[in-house]
Amino acid sequence: xxxAHLEALEARAxxxxxxxxxxxxxxxxxxxxxxRVQELRLQRDELRAKVDLQQRGQLRKEGxxxxxxxxxxxxxxxxxxxxxxxxxxxxxxxGISGKLxxxxxxxxxxxxxxxxxxDSYYLDLLxxxxxxxxxxxxxxxxxxxxxxxxYLQTDLRRFLSxxxxxxxxxxxxxxxxxxxxxxxxxxxxxxxxRNSLCNLLVFKYSVSRKSRTFPFHARLCYSDLCCSLPTEVxxxxxxxxxxxxxxxxxxxxxxxxxxxxxxxxxxxxxxxDT
Amino acid sequence: xxxxxxxxxxxxxxxxxxxxxxxxxQKWGFLSEAQLQTINFHQIKDNISQDVVQLCEENSxxxxxxxxxxxxxxxxxxxxxxxxxxxxxxxxxxTELFDLTDFKKKFKRQxxxxxxxxxxxxREYEDNAIWIRIAWGTPYTKPNQYKASYVxxxxxxxxxxxxxxxxxxxxxxxxxxxxxxxxxxxxxxxELRSHSLNSLKDIVFKRYSQNFQTYHPRPLQERNVAxxxxxxxxxxxxxxxxxxxxxxxxxxxxxxxxxxxEFAQYKLETMFKSDPKMGVLDNKExxxxxxxxxxxxxxxxxxxxxxxxxxxxxxxxLLTCIPQKARNYFKIKEKKGFFPGSFVSP
Numbered sequence: 001x002x003x004a005h006l007e008a009l010e011a012r013a014x015x016x017x018x019x020x021x022x023x024x025x026x027x028x029x030x031x032x033x034x035x036r037v038q039e040l041r042l043q044r045d046e047l048r049a050k051v052d053l054q055q056r057g058q059l060r061k062e063g064x065x066x067x068x069x070x071x072x073x074x075x076x077x078x079x080x081x082x083x084x085x086x087x088x089x090x091x092x093x094x095g096i097s098g099k100l101x102x103x104x105x106x107x108x109x110x111x112x113x114x115x116x117x118x119d120s121y122y123l124d125l126l127x128x129x130x131x132x133x134x135x136x137x138x139x140x141x142x143x144x145x146x147x148x149x150x151y152l153q154t155d156l157r158r159f160l161s162x163x164x165x166x167x168x169x170x171x172x173x174x175x176x177x178x179x180x181x182x183x184x185x186x187x188x189x190x191x192x193x194r195n196s197l198c199n200l201l202v203f204k205y206s207v208s209r210k211s212r213t214f215p216f217h218a219r220l221c222y223s224d225l226c227c228s229l230p231t232e233v234x235x236x237x238x239x240x241x242x243x244x245x246x247x248x249x250x251x252x253x254x255x256x257x258x259x260x261x262x263x264x265x266x267x268x269x270x271x272x273d274t
Numbered sequence: 275x276x277x278x279x280x281x282x283x284x285x286x287x288x289x290x291x292x293x294x295x296x297x298x299x300q301k302w303g304f305l306s307e308a309q310l311q312t313i314n315f316h317q318i319k320d321n322i323s324q325d326v327v328q329l330c331e332e333n334s335x336x337x338x339x340x341x342x343x344x345x346x347x348x349x350x351x352x353x354x355x356x357x358x359x360x361x362x363x364x365x366x367x368x369t370e371l372f373d374l375t376d377f378k379k380k381f382k383r384q385x386x387x388x389x390x391x392x393x394x395x396x397r398e399y400e401d402n403a404i405w406i407r408i409a410w411g412t413p414y415t416k417p418n419q420y421k422a423s424y425v426x427x428x429x430x431x432x433x434x435x436x437x438x439x440x441x442x443x444x445x446x447x448x449x450x451x452x453x454x455x456x457x458x459x460x461x462x463x464x465e466l467r468s469h470s471l472n473s474l475k476d477i478v479f480k481r482y483s484q485n486f487q488t489y490h491p492r493p494l495q496e497r498n499v500a501x502x503x504x505x506x507x508x509x510x511x512x513x514x515x516x517x518x519x520x521x522x523x524x525x526x527x528x529x530x531x532x533x534x535x536e537f538a539q540y541k542l543e544t545m546f547k548s549d550p551k552m553g554v555l556d557n558k559e560x561x562x563x564x565x566x567x568x569x570x571x572x573x574x575x576x577x578x579x580x581x582x583x584x585x586x587x588x589x590x591x592l593l594t595c596i597p598q599k600a601r602n603y604f605k606i607k608e609k610k611g612f613f614p615g616s617f618v619s620p
Contacts, residue, residue: 099487106487122486135598137486140479141430146367195372195429196402202375223369 172228483530532573
């Protein structure tokens with residue numbers, strides 16, 4: 001009945017308490033031993049360092065090559081962990097890092113432009129039955145499907161590399177357009193006309209910050225999605241404009257094709273200041 | 275100024291909450307700051323709107339400016355409308371050099387060639403969103419400004435967000451114009467609808483929080499671990515289970531805010547499986563049944579089901595696949611072997 005049940009529970013509680021106590025005692029002992037191990041290791045390292053120093057001193061005197069001191073297994077492990085962490089950090093900084101998951105790999109592609117780290121995008125890949133994209137956070141206007149169709153099955157490295165180029169170039173283009181809009185808005189008429197990929201920019205601008213008119217009309221096409229510089233630039237001014245302006249427009253055409261947009265504008269400002 | 279335009283502006287201003295009228299008019303930019311100063315925004319809305327109409331009269335407002343004000347209103351209060359998502363397809367692989375001016379020209383031309391009486395207006399926003407407002411008329415009547423359709427399109431994406439008016443008969447024409455202007459070939463409606471335009475964007479643009487495993491130590495956004503109960507007399511017996519549920523929930527939903535959907539609808543076309551002895555509708559016809567989950571914020575509530583102890587974790591994939599499958603309307607048919615998701619018809 002109820003009492004029997006209560007007794008059974010009581011007995012179980014008692015057993016559990018006993019086990020708990022045993023476990024606690026074991027843990028205490030373990031902790032003590034671990035501390036002791038640490039102490040001994042510290043001592044050993046100190047002694048080793050002393051020996052090492054002596055030997056090196058000896059070495060300089062004798063000029064002989066000695067066997068390197070055999071590192072302990074623990075030191076080796078620590079070194080391995082440290083260098084692995086450094087490697088992972090390095091990979092993350094280079095832009096592509098990955099982690100094995102239960103069913104495949106998860107890649108993180110980090111974008112950067114001229115030393116500024118920008119957004120990161122993720123790709124969760126499955127490996128079986130064939131390499132496929134399970135989930136991702138790549139912007140919808142990047143032609144991910146196309147790139148995957150071409151390379152994902154056959155050459156994973158190439159796939160990542162091409163995607164990396166696309167994302168970085170997009171980040172670079174967007175960065176330039178944002179910089180132009182933010183830092184040189186006084187020299188642009190209205191707002192910059194752009195699109196999601198930032199691969200077509202159309203705007204009217206002036207060279208001077210104090211100008212009230214915007215004599216130049218620029219149209220920058222970036223047909224190469226892996227490039228953050230335009231493939232085609234047309235800078236024009238009104239037909240009635242003086243020839244000097246027309247010459248400047250031509251010069252700017254060439255400039256925009258070779259120099260980052262915000263840098264080009266910065267050079268106008270500095271030219272104006274001098 | 276046209277009487278209909280005046281009335282339209284008056285009614286639009288009346289819709290705006292009183293405190294928002296001045297900021298919205300400022301955004302509109304049609305009335306100068308000096309003119310806005312002359313309006314007393316503390317009087318009753320009826321009078322405010324009359325004053326606004328008066329000033330618009332002075333500036334000779336036409337339907338174009340009125341339409342822009344309407345777009346601004348709908349952009350800010352987009353959650354008053356239900357938005358559907360449409361997906362476009364194309365076969366070509368050429369790099370898209372989306373030209374906004376080109377797009378607007380083509381779109382207007384296609385619409386006008388089929389229907390002369392339309393009002394089409396555009397407004398671009400900083401996030402590359404192109405808002406299009408279309409007021410529809412018929413070959414014999416002027417456009418009805420009060421039942422306009424709104425389209426939101428982000429260049430170089432295959433998704434279009436449409437809040438159609440009641441006049442669904444104009445939808446095919448609208449779709450055709452969109453496809454033509456954006457250089458796509460085909461368009462179809464997705465099974466995804468919500469009042470929250472931004473949440474729909476988050477879902478199809480994959481901007482919602484997904485939990486990706488990485489080595490890079492993410493800034494541990496104060497994942498507030500509930501402070502250990504100071505009272506030692508309280509022991510959490512099922513702490514392991516609680517932690518497991520938290521972990522599973524996090525894996526599935528991620529740790530960021532969920533996109534805001536109001537409902538998920540499951541249409542069952544499966545056979546009723548009863549005890550053979552009962553012989554009730556047994557395998558004779560599909561048992562027609564509609565299950566609808568409603569909530570002010572469906573995904574957040576689903577996310578909190580398991581931690582609240584109301585459901586087992588992990589939740590059914592039919593519920594958790596919503597953002598990834600980008601749909602909240604499902605049709606479930608018979609299939610041998612339970613493969614969640616794969617027997618969901620497109």
